[in-house]
Amino acid sequence: GAVVSQHPSRVICKSGTSVKIECRSLDFQATTMFWYRQFPKQSLMLMATSNEGSKATYEQGVEKDKFLINHASLTLSTLTVTSAHPEDSSFYICSARGTGPDQPQHFGDGTRLSIL
Amino acid sequence: LAKTTQPISMDSYEGQEVNITCSHNNIATNDYITWYQQFPSQGPRFIIQGYKTKVTNEVASLFIPADRKSSTLSLPRVSLSDTAVYYCLVGRMDSSYKLIFGSGTRLLVRP
Numbered sequence: 001g002a003v004v005s006q007h008p009s010r011v012i013c014k015s016g017t018s019v020k021i022e023c024r025s026l027d028f029q030a031t032t033m034f035w036y037r038q039f040p041k042q043s044l045m046l047m048a049t050s051n052e053g054s055k056a057t058y059e060q061g062v063e064k065d066k067f068l069i070n071h072a073s074l075t076l077s078t079l080t081v082t083s084a085h086p087e088d089s090s091f092y093i094c095s096a097r098g099t100g101p102d103q104p105q106h107f108g109d110g111t112r113l114s115i116l
Numbered sequence: 117l118a119k120t121t122q123p124i125s126m127d128s129y130e131g132q133e134v135n136i137t138c139s140h141n142n143i144a145t146n147d148y149i150t151w152y153q154q155f156p157s158q159g160p161r162f163i164i165q166g167y168k169t170k171v172t173n174e175v176a177s178l179f180i181p182a183d184r185k186s187s188t189l190s191l192p193r194v195s196l197s198d199t200a201v202y203y204c205l206v207g208r209m210d211s212s213y214k215l216i217f218g219s220g221t222r223l224l225v226r227p
Contacts, residue, residue, distance in 0.1 A: 110158060
């Protein structure tokens with residue numbers, strides 16, 4: 001089945017650092033990928049829709065200058081958390097839908113971001 | 117975007133059958149129903165998906181009544197490793213459709 005891979009799985013860095021998270025579709029092409037954020041004991045919250053070759057679409061309340069999304073190829077989307085602060089510490093998850101009829105969305109294993 | 121309602125939590129014991137019901141009163145004609153399982157510090161994992169009636173795979177069954185305003189995920193003979201959060205989502209099957217998560221159901225399986 002379709003596989004979505006995220007890297008890195010965990011990041012610990014100092015406040016003020018910018019962090020890049022990669023999301024790859026390993027065995028299919030994805031014109032659209034999605035980025036979610038999840039805080040402890042809460043559900044996934046959609047942050048943005050990443051569109052290959054065009055600008056990402058951000059959900060209300062998500063700062064586009066804070067969370068930079070680049071979808072330069074059909075198998076790779078990146079999320080960069082710029083000048084990260086402790087409140088940006090969270091679990092970031094990407095997803096993409098496999099090609100073909102009736103394909104569900106598949107999710108990466110997430111990236112745990114901890115800002116000190 | 118269809119909104120779903122699920123019980124916040126459920127308890128069960130090993131070997132029992134667990135049924136988790138999800139309400140989606142505003143489901144659209146083109147919407148499918150998809151269930152995911154999530155363990156701590158992992159991304160959601162696809163369990164099962166359906167449009168109407170009954171769907172069964174190796175791990176679960178999905179029951180959808182004729183009006184499609186609800187669905188029930190059935191997990192036969194649960195084990196401790198089935199302790200997780202289960203999410204019910206509805207939406208179209210095109211690649212650009214964004215899924216919005218509800219609160220999910222936290223299932224605890226006891227020995």
